[in-house]
Amino acid sequence: MMDMQGYFEQFGPVESAATTKFQQVVGKRLSQAWATIPHVTHHDDIDVTALEAHRKALSEAGTRISPLIFLVKALASGLKAFPDFNASLSEDGKTLYRKQYCHVGIAVDGPLGLLVPVLRDADTRAIQDLANELKSVSQTAREKGLPMSAMEGGSMTISSLGGIGGTAFTPIVNPPEVAILGVTKTRIAPVWNGEAFEPRSLMPLSLSYDHRVINGADAARFLRHIADVLAHPQDL
Incomplete structure (x- = not known):
């Protein structure tokens, strides 16, 4: 095996640090996912102007709710409308298991790295309860x-960088799920309404999916469904 530290020290000082057991396990899992799942990522900007206005009205009434929770509810609606997104593929690729439940995982950045707690029955629970x-x-x-039991059984995962920044990224599917939704920082941008440009709040979404199960057209329709749901946030 190559002495990597010795190699790098030819060029200057090097500090070495052992990776944690958690990092090793997660790294192996992500490598397997990337190597075995044919990933495709679809990007879209979702107009959340109405959502931001709704959140502002709630805040003024004393209720502060993150846009991420509304996205959880919109995703749950999408999983109901597009059951192949709420599924898992057998190892031999011959059987697709469509889940009748709707549990949404949320990637959380902790001291050990990313953990994914699962919000169960997201389709039937109230916004405030989920928040x-x-x-x-x-x-x-x-x-x-978190215990492993709190992170098992997810239908689909959301990975949010909205509080940090960015315009798009390529999240890796979290097996045995077949898709993952990435979200970055909402921005104000001019949008042509047919007569003039007007400022709109746009939320960038990045949908990575297993191309063995989901095709590009359905991925685009899935994000359009989420856009339609978030356009009427009061209905959530």
């Missing part, structure tokens, strides 16, 4: 980690 649970499990994940 309270996400706040609680996120705090637990950051302070002391």
Whole structure:
């Protein structure tokens, strides 16, 4: 095996640090996912002007809710409308298991790395209920980690960089799921309405999916469905 530290030290000082057991396990899992799943990523900008106005009205009434929770509800609606997204493929590729439940995973950045707590029955629960649970499990994940049982059984995962920045990225599918939704920072941009440009709030979404199960047209329709749902946030 090549002495990597010795090689790099030819060019200057090097500090070495052992990776944690958690990083090794996650790294192996991500490498397997990337090597075995034919990934495609579809990007789209979702108009969330109405959502931001709705959130502002809620805030003024004393209720502050993150846009991520509305996205969870919109995703749950999409999983109902497009059941192949709420599925898992057998190892031999011969059987597709469509799930009748709707559990949404949320990637949370903790001291050990990314953990993915699962919000169960996201399709039937109230916005505030989901918001309270996400706040609680996120705090637990950051302070002391989560048990495996809290991170199993997800239908699909959301990976959010909205609080940090960026315009798009390519999230890796979290097996045995067949798709993952990435979200980056909402921005204000001029949009042509047919007569003039007007400022609109645009949320960039990046949908990575297993091309063995999902085709490009359905991926585009899936994000359009989410856009339509978020255009009427009061219905959530």
